[in-house]
Amino acid sequence: MVDLRDNWRIILLIVFILISGFALFSPTLAADDDGGGGNVAATSSVTNLQYGLELSGGTRVRAPLVGVTAEGVEFGGDDPRVVGQNVSDELDGAGPADVTARVDATSGQTTAQPQSEPSSTVEVTAEGITTDELAAALSAAGYEYETVREGVTESTREEVVRILQNKINEAGLSGGTVQQVTTAQGENYVLVEVPNQDASQVRELVSERGTVVIEAHYPTGENYTRDVVLQQDDFQSIGTAQEGQSTGAYVPVTVSESVAPEFQQDMVDTGLAQQGGTRCTYQQNPNGTDPCLLLVVNGEVTNAFGMSPGLADSLRGGSWADDPVFQLQTTNISEAQQVSINLRAGALPAQLDFSQASGGTVSYISPSQGADFRINSLITGIVAVLAVSGVVFVRYSDVRVAAPMVVTALSEVVILLGFAAGIGYPLDLSVIAGFIAVIGTGVDDLIIIADEVMAEGEINSRRVFQSRFRKAFWVIGAAAATTVLAMSPLAILSLGDLQGFAIFTILGVLIGVLITRPAYGDILRALTTVDR
């Protein structure tokens, strides 16, 4: 009796529900089929749904980068490195490391308009430098420029994102993500999300530049001199932080072959590798100590150490360069971990701005709060659906009309959840608000269909049904188009916590109008048409 051609809408709906069910539950099913595959053991929940920070707990940091940039700078034939040096000389509070001059390298990969000339940029990433100061410094150094603005260049942002991701991975914060977001006004932010970590930990990790250098501190005549002897990229490999019985905390490092002979020579010249080693008393008496090696993190001396007689011997003998390993000693193990992370991940070219006035946002949800929200919002949703069902049953007092209505509305949510699981979109409260909007408009539409189709007594032919259904659909389509249009601006913008809400409301309305609501019409016809 069931005519496939007549009921294709219902069949389509069932197919979609099945696909969604598959997307929601498939790995657990697959695990059962394989006889308990090990790779899904980590999936603790029953479904494949991923939860955003609001529903799982964790920290989200959104901050702009500190810096000012001049664009369209005429280098006048100077090497970018020289330009950077010259500009930094004119700036108070910015060292050569804070000034980067670039001949535009991104022009090839950006989708910029063809008329935009590849321009050269000078950016300063030290704190507290204003655009005016940069402009003055450029003029003083004799470079022409087109514009100066707040913010840093695209390549710097990309590098920051890459390094932050490294740092988070190195620190073992699993599931952490870093990405760039842009506001409606074209401002750029770096978005860091780390599940299950509290805000201060994450901030500590991402807020520091993470520069690590080794300096030699040695007497030259009356005074002491400090020279950088090893930099971040002079290391070939960096070990994990360790703590020995007698040695204290340290990070084992290997100096790269090209730098090792030079370092060896430096150690001999500065007197660090003298006969019998050196005893460092920098902390107590910086101006009366033997030569020291200083561990300088973010511009501050965090530890100072001397050299053991054995190491000094091998440095002087020249055999050290063949096997250039040594230990960076730190005061405690957590500092050693920090140094190790910073050395591996690299230093950030620009800092994240956390100031109250111009910074971004920080939010932290405790895991227990997240779990509570997850369960409670589910209960809230169910209660709302029950309220809808109650009203609908009372209004129509006909189970044949009301029951499919509730089932259809719920199937929209199932399909949306399946979609979210399928593409791995993390569920957040704003997405749940979207589900509520969908159920709301969905039930409205189903009421329109039901009233229209059942208007004026029995439906005794398919033609009558079709014409009524089409009439109802005009209203539904018009309302749906309005909703989609109303939500689309928010869905497109990558920033903003309402994006999930907008995306899922639009998706839900589209699924509703194209799949589930027409199917309800067919169900209703099957249940109410007299002539069959």
Add this chain to the structure above:
Amino acid sequence: MVEFTVPEVDYTRYTNRQLAAIPLAVLVVALIVIGGWYVMTGSPVNQGIAFTGGTEVQVAIDGPQSAAEEQIRSAFSAEPETIRSVPAQSVYVVTFQSEAGSDGISAAALERQAQDAGLDVRSVSSVSASFGANTQVLALGGLGVAFLGMSILVFAMFRVFVPSVAVVLSAFSDIAIPIALMNVLGIELSLGTVAALLMLIGYSVDSDILLNNHILRRSGDFYESTYRAMRTGVTMTLTSISAMIVMTITATLFGIQLLAAIGTVLVFGLAADLMNTYLLNLSLLRWYKFRGVSR
């Protein structure tokens, strides 16, 4: 058997002017409230920390409310702007407004202070002033574009002036009235309430389009069409209102502020929509149908 039927209103007893007077008066009052708010506070609505910048800390404390509030005040070095308690859970929501000009106290410092005082920190969120200003532009821009898009679409669909204006006007009123009520009741504009205002555009247009469609595009007596549209439309709106009331109560009990805010604003807006659709929109349509055409 419990059963509710939509009552048939005898519209012939009232003139168009009488029908339109009530919703227009309410709209004017709402606009006066919003305007007055703008004059007094410099902003048409009370903006939450998502828009002004500031920090919100949620802590769980057992014990009586007054003792807990005392404990909260002593824990932080800054004076909290508000302390709200979440019913059914011993959770307190403490907000700190970032003051213009001053650097304020950072979220990290507040978190540390709470932990030092032995409070169980449930969540911390902080928004800087400039980020808040961005969000504000985004939210207002989104709302504006959505409203404009809706208006254009409505005009394109009906292609007649008066009925289209009726839809747009009642949608405008559906948004203005909840905003005024938010001011009066001290509900702050948050991302949740912005979402709710956006949803209202959709809900509002639903019932208006239904009414217009029944009256303009169907054959039959004006009052008969009206009644049929009302039977469907009122059912729709009442269903949504009941769902939203229940959701608001549940979400408030659980302390899910976003959902509670959405629910509250939608209840206001949907109630306003009932009034606007069947008094304002209807009177304009009747005027258009009986006087506008014969002219």
